Amino acid sequence: MKRTLxxxxxxxxxxxxxxxxxxxxxxxxxPLDELPAATQTxxxxxxxxxxxxxWVPPSIGPNRPNAFxxxxxxxxxxxxxxxxxxxxxxxxxRFGGIDVVEEITTGTYILQNDDPDNYFGxxxxxxxxxxxSTTDGNPGLLTITRFDDSIISGTFEFTVLxxxxxxxxxxxxxxxxxxxx
Numbered sequence: 203m204k205r206t207l208x209x210x211x212x213x214x215x216x217x218x219x220x221x222x223x224x225x226x227x228x229x230x231x232x233p234l235d236e237l238p239a240a241t242q243t244x245x246x247x248x249x250x251x252x253x254x255x256x257w258v259p260p261s262i263g264p265n266r267p268n269a270f271x272x273x274x275x276x277x278x279x280x281x282x283x284x285x286x287x288x289x290x291x292x293x294x295x296r297f298g299g300i301d302v303v304e305e306i307t308t309g310t311y312i313l314q315n316d317d318p319d320n321y322f323g324x325x326x327x328x329x330x331x332x333x334x335s336t337t338d339g340n341p342g343l344l345t346i347t348r349f350d351d352s353i354i355s356g357t358f359e360f361t362v363l364x365x366x367x368x369x370x371x372x373x374x375x376x377x378x379x380x381x382x383x
Contacts, residue, residue: 249375312342355379
């Protein structure tokens with residue numbers, strides 16, 4: 203009887219310890235773990251942190267991430283975007299280059315403003331009635347790590363200001379998309 207009681211007590215302690223280790227509530231998770239992997243295969247993914255919170259648009263449907271690259275009237279235009287519905291509001295990230303004179307290749311580009319022959323980063327946060335983009339005084343970075351076979355992959359980061367001058371930080375951005383011409 204003592205042996206059975208001892209084994210039951212030992213088994214219950216073991217189960218309690220296993221249960222405590224597997225409940226997933228042992229601490230905060232890394233928000234980067236919620237972003238899509240940084241791949242270069244045309245996985246149709248896009249994601250970033252908005253003020254430290256993960257943001258990933260859906261991978262299918264009308265809001266899925268997309269990219270285009272066109273040569274028109276002697277200039278190149280690159281557009282990458284994604285949108286998500288957050289309750290009754292939507293959030294969108296857009297970046298690229300407008301009427302860029304030089305052909306776009308792998309490398310790092312400064313996100314400045316949306317004037318011709320520049321690169322830009324922009325965010326729309328409907329819950330804050332905000333639609334804003336990078337500026338010459340507040341630039342960001344776009345790094346293209348793959349650009350061939352209709353696949354464009356890379357990273358991005360930028361900071362924009364809301365209507366009250368507060369910073370909205372777009373960090374750890376990554377994308378891996380098939381682009382259209």
